[in-house]
Amino acid sequence: MYEKELEALRRAGRFRKRELYSDSLDDFASNDYLGLSQKKKQFKKACKLVDEYRTISAKASQLVNGYHPIHRIFEMEMAEQNGFEEGMVVGSGFLANMALIEALVRKGDMLFMDEEYHASGVMAAELLGDRVVRFAHNDVDDLKAKLAAYPARRQIVAVEGVYSMGGDLCDKAIFEATDEAGALLIVDEAHSAGVLGKKLLGIFEHYGIVPHERHIKMGTLGKAYGSYGAYILASKTIISFLENRAKTVIYATAPSVFDTALAYVNMKYIRKHAKTFRAKTKERQQIAKDVLGVACESLILPVEVSDNEFAIFMQKGLLEQNYLVGAIRQPTVKKPILRVILNADVSVEKLRHLLKLIRLNLIQ
Numbered sequence: 001m002y003e004k005e006l007e008a009l010r011r012a013g014r015f016r017k018r019e020l021y022s023d024s025l026d027d028f029a030s031n032d033y034l035g036l037s038q039k040k041k042q043f044k045k046a047c048k049l050v051d052e053y054r055t056i057s058a059k060a061s062q063l064v065n066g067y068h069p070i071h072r073i074f075e076m077e078m079a080e081q082n083g084f085e086e087g088m089v090v091g092s093g094f095l096a097n098m099a100l101i102e103a104l105v106r107k108g109d110m111l112f113m114d115e116e117y118h119a120s121g122v123m124a125a126e127l128l129g130d131r132v133v134r135f136a137h138n139d140v141d142d143l144k145a146k147l148a149a150y151p152a153r154r155q156i157v158a159v160e161g162v163y164s165m166g167g168d169l170c171d172k173a174i175f176e177a178t179d180e181a182g183a184l185l186i187v188d189e190a191h192s193a194g195v196l197g198k199k200l201l202g203i204f205e206h207y208g209i210v211p212h213e214r215h216i217k218m219g220t221l222g223k224a225y226g227s228y229g230a231y232i233l234a235s236k237t238i239i240s241f242l243e244n245r246a247k248t249v250i251y252a253t254a255p256s257v258f259d260t261a262l263a264y265v266n267m268k269y270i271r272k273h274a275k276t277f278r279a280k281t282k283e284r285q286q287i288a289k290d291v292l293g294v295a296c297e298s299l300i301l302p303v304e305v306s307d308n309e310f311a312i313f314m315q316k317g318l319l320e321q322n323y324l325v326g327a328i329r330q331p332t333v334k335k336p337i338l339r340v341i342l343n344a345d346v347s348v349e350k351l352r353h354l355l356k357l358i359r360l361n362l363i364q
Contacts, residue, residue, distance in 0.1 A: 013308025013336075014329050025324040026346050028354060033195055033299045034277055035345020036226025036266050046262035058254035062089075063243065066254030074264045075231065081271070082201055083211045084233035088242060089255045093190050093220035094120040096230040099246035100186055100218060101158065102127055104238070110152035112143060114159045116166065118188060119332075121158055137163075140173040147181045155183035161192030161203030165333050167300030169196070172207045179214075186216045194224020195281065195299055200274045213237075221263035224270070229255040229263060277344055284342035284351055291355040301340040302328075303358055311336040314361060323354045 009015040036042060050056050053069065060066040075087035090096040101124035105111045113125055116137045125132045133150055136142040147155060157178045159170045170187070178185045189202040197205030202219065204211055211217065213235040221229040232242065242249055270277065285296045294301060305311045308329045315327035315338070326339035338358065342351065 012330075013312065021324055024322070025319070026322055026350050026354075027324055027343055028340050028346065028351070029324045029326045030341065030343075031191065031223035032226060033224040033341065033344060034226065034270065035343060036224070036269070038345070039226065039266075039269070042226070042265050042269060043262065045265040046258060049261045049265065050258050053257075055257070057257055060254065061250060061252060062254045063250055068254065068257045068260070070257050070261050070264065071254065074260050074267075077264070078231055078267065079233050081199075081267075082204065082217060082233055084215075084217065084235075085213075086234060086236045086239040088232045088234075088239050088249070089260055090218075090230040090232060090249060091252050091255045092228070093118075093188075093218070093222070093230045095248040095252060096218045096220075096232055097121040097188065098124045099242055099248045100216065100232065101125055102248075103242055103246040104184070104186075104216075105131055105156055106154070108153035110150050110155050112146055112150075112155065112157045112183070114138065114163075114170075116163050117158055117160060118164060118190070121188065138168065138171050138174070140171055140177050143174060144177050144181075147177070147183065155181060156186065157183050158186040159188070161187055161189040161206075162195065162298040162300065164191050164300070165328060165337065165339065166302055167191075167296060167298045169206070169297045170203060172209075175207065175209055182214070184214045184216065186218065189217055189219040190223055190230075191298060191300065193219040194270055198274065198278070200224070200270055200277060221259065225263045226266045227263040228259040280344040281342070283348055284344065287348060287352050288342060288355065291352060292359055296342065299342040299344070301342055303338040303340060303362070305336050305338060305362070308336050311338060314338055314358070317361070318354065318357065321354075321357060323350070323357075325354070 058066040071089045075089055079087035090099060097120035101121055105128050109131060111132045113134055114137055115134045133146050135146050159174055161170055193202040194200050196202050199205060217233040219231055221227040281299060288294050288296045288301050311327040315325055318325055328339045329336045
């Protein structure tokens with residue numbers, strides 16, 4: 001029934017399928033930035049925490065009786081650490097973006113979204129019709145011009161702390177411009193929490209920005225935090241509004257109790273070992289600069305390649321060397337890239353070897 005569409009994807013080098021990759025591969029592809037996905041000791045701590053309660057699963061939506069004490073403990077500590085009034089656990093980063101954008105942008109409001117914002121936010125924005133304005137990626141001047149050109153009852157800006165494909169940081173000037181306009185600011189910290197800042201809290205800490213009532217932070221638990229799920233941090237008023245209006249909170253089963261527990265113990269682990277992780281990050285960024293001449297601001301290293309076929313060819317060749325990297329193609333990116341994650345849990349020797357192999361193939 002869809003054979004022609006699949007064949008067109010194959011011809012364009014855009015066909016995808018799920019793969020079961022060996023655990024023995026050196027992982028430079030996933031968003032497991034700190035390597036916590038393989039820490040069995042943390043897994044056992046999470047099991048012990050869940051075992052303290054009679055109820056071990058979510059059972060229902062959070063507004064029925066799926067809200068678990070572990071959810072609340074996690075929310076409270078995450079909010080306190082990051083300097084926000086209140087927190088909310090959500091089933092995934094995708095659901096968190098859907099909740100925020102679909103619920104917060106009401107009639108008479110305008111959403112200003114970075115053109116490279118995550119697909120989950122873009123999908124939510126499609127529900128809003130003419131209440132959405134896209135601004136040029138990380139371009140504060142374009143944002144200012146559009147904020148001035150589209151007055152609204154509430155103006156809401158949506159950006160990412162670290163952009164998932166380019167690995168670049170949101171410009172601090174965008175925070176300042178949003179404040180000047182009196183707008184709300186949604187910051188997707190999926191790829192910056194656990195990576196940036198002295199305590200690895202993310203872009204707010206990295207820039208020394210103290211959160212206020214117009215700031216909203218969301219992040220995922222399936223990346224640096226080595227688990228699954230997401231969270232939203234904001235003022236008490238905004239969290240209460242989401243409890244009442246966000247469909248992906250009201251009508252979805254509550255997040256997994258175990259996954260929240262695992263994120264909780266990993267959050268504490270990251271805080272305890274922040275200095276070590278910062279040193280590992282800096283060392284790996286320096287290797288990227290030494291070998292490929294690229295100055296990385298995060299743990300995401302995008303390497304642009306000529307076409308989709310070459311991206312797949314490179315990925316397969318590196319697999320033979322036991323290295324797994326991402327071959328990212330359209331529509332995720334405009335031009336194909338090898339997306340290399342500077343995984344803190346893989347040795348610097350292997351990272352250096354991988355990048356030398358990439359460099360060798362790029363110059364041939």
